Amino acid sequence: ENMRFISKASEKEMSLLAAQMLAAVLKEKQRPVFAMPTGGTPVGTYKALVKLYQEQNLDFSKGIFFNVDEYEGLGRENPQGYYYFLHEHLYQYVNVAPKHTFAPDGKAGDLEQEAAEYEAKIDSFGGLDVAFLGIGRNGHIGFNEPADFFRYASSSVTLSEDTLRANARFFSDQKAVPRRAISMGAGTIMRAKSIILIAGSDKKDVIKRLKSCKDINPQFPASVLWLHPDATIISAEK
Ligand code: GLP
Secondary structure, X not given: OOOEEEEEOOHHHHHHHHHHHHHHHHHHOOOOEEEEOOOOOOHHHHHHHHHHHHHHOOOHHHOEEEEOEEEOOOOOOOOOOHHHHHHHHOHXXXXXXXXXXXXXXXXXXXXXXXXXXXXXXHHHOOOOOEEEEOOOOOOOEOOEOOOOOOOOXXXXXXXXXXXXXXXXXXXXXXXXXXXXXXXXXXXXXXXXOEEEEEEOHHHHHHHHXXXXXXXXXXXXXXXXXXXXXXXXXXXXXX
């Protein structure tokens, strides 16, 4: 089946639907493996998941959680880091098993080796069940920036000017925005059994572009999702 596009009236409804879909996988599978995104967009979904944990005892201890990406130079304890983000918005509130929450080590001396080890770690759990994703205005998924090719596996990446600008808002010192990162590859993401991508009302243009694009082009990374048999794109009108 082709990609499903679901448009919700509000970001709250978008977030809730994504949370319900993730919760369903947590309930159904024995040991589900998730890719977890950061950024402004998934905050509402993580809030909704915390609520499901508190009100319905949703059991996070069964899950394995992998950050989609991490900045170079930022360790787990760094508030601007992506592992920290997941801890701050989700992990600290639910019964995840800390040993089952993973992120690339942004402080690794050799980023390429760290990325390879990260990919191997994902493989050791049988690959991703769900790749939960946001999207960049330039169509990036994770930190897979527009490029000449799709990456098969996790790797170190150089961030585009576009992305540096978009993410500068999370840093008080603009010069502190890391220029490199480790990201799951398009291949890592495409090998997930299902994909759930959320896009708030600030992403209308890129979702429109994704909807109408029929060519799979690494210059527009999200276009690869058209090849996935079970991808759901949830966007918000307002
Ligand atoms: C960031 C992250 C992505 C995220 C995207 C959108 O750079 N690396 O994983 O999906 O850009 O972020 P936001 O939701 O803040 O717009």
